[in-house]
Amino acid sequence: MLSANNLETIDFNILFSVVNMKLRDEFSSVKSLCSSFELDEKILMDRLKKHGYVYAQKNNQFIKSDIENS
Structure with a gap:
């Protein structure tokens, strides 16, 4: 599922969820x-x-940033 080979190409929503x-x-x-x-x-x-x-280390999860970095 997660691998060095697909880290940059896997669908973002799947990556985020997994x-x-x-x-x-x-x-x-x-x-x-x-x-x-x-x-x-x-x-x-x-x-x-x-x-x-x-x-967010405190929550041990990725969260939406308050500051958009586009």
Whole structure:
């Protein structure tokens, strides 16, 4: 499902949903999720940021940013 090969091409809505589900159910941080799936953390963060989402460490999930970064 999530892999280094499809991180930049997977449908954004699927990526967002899967990442937040994995963070909620299985991982305590983005770093541990990326390590487990061998993902480039910067690419993941940049892809989500491009769509206006940032990582909220307190909630361990990606949330809509107050500041749009288009």
